[in-house]
Amino acid sequence: KQEVTQIPAALSVPEGENLVLNCSFTDSAIYNLQWFRQDPGKGLTSLLLIQSSQREQTSGRLNASLDKSSGRSTLYIAASQPGDSATYLCAVTHAGNMLTFGGGTRLMVKP
Amino acid sequence: NAGVTQTPKFQVLKTGQSMTLQCAQDMNHNSMYWYRQDPGMGLRLIYYSASEGTTDKGEVPNGYNVSRLNKREFSLRLESAAPSQTSVYFCASSEWTGMNTEAFFGQGTRLTVV
Numbered sequence: 001k002q003e004v005t006q007i008p009a010a011l012s013v014p015e016g017e018n019l020v021l022n023c024s025f026t027d028s029a030i031y032n033l034q035w036f037r038q039d040p041g042k043g044l045t046s047l048l049l050i051q052s053s054q055r056e057q058t059s060g061r062l063n064a065s066l067d068k069s070s071g072r073s074t075l076y077i078a079a080s081q082p083g084d085s086a087t088y089l090c091a092v093t094h095a096g097n098m099l100t101f102g103g104g105t106r107l108m109v110k111p
Numbered sequence: 112n113a114g115v116t117q118t119p120k121f122q123v124l125k126t127g128q129s130m131t132l133q134c135a136q137d138m139n140h141n142s143m144y145w146y147r148q149d150p151g152m153g154l155r156l157i158y159y160s161a162s163e164g165t166t167d168k169g170e171v172p173n174g175y176n177v178s179r180l181n182k183r184e185f186s187l188r189l190e191s192a193a194p195s196q197t198s199v200y201f202c203a204s205s206e207w208t209g210m211n212t213e214a215f216f217g218q219g220t221r222l223t224v225v
Contacts, residue, residue: 004153009151031207031212032212032213034213034214036216041221042218042219043201043216043217043218043219044201044203044216045216046213046214046215049213089153089154091154091214093205093212093214096161096167097142097161097205097207097212098156098159098169099144099156099203099205099214100156101146101153101154101155102153103151103152103153104153
């Protein structure tokens, strides 16, 4: 059974810091890995998708890496802003087009 | 573009009542999913439908039923609501292209069972 873990569960940083969110998964047989953002009381917005054959994806200040063999992904946020405050979720797509989610990292960026 | 649309957005039920959560997508995706999200537990898969006419149980199917009405619509039914089903429910859809698949989510239904 695929299990996805995100560390830390919560993170508070001052504005301007660079930060790294971690995601690990137990079964390396994945099709891709997605990072989502969720604002309080809202749905999920896809930030980055990394295919299993890729090592990283970048979008603006966000960079996601994938090491499939070790079952790890990181989401790097450069020059954090208060508007980045949200919960960040990673999810892997595996057999049967199934998505399994981690528990999320709740990020607070203080002005 | 509407993407994935869920109704209702909010609902309060009494224990034992029944209701159906509706979900529709306009992206012509084959796969659709129902998740529930509880504090500290991330999203857990209730049921999914790989294609029109098929449905399968996910991680937490007990107390729920689903119907894939057509390619666009995938509904989730609670036959006899229980307080343990108080949660936020998300519908999602995706399409496997042979090289990639990306999931898209609705805005969620916040359900309270009293």
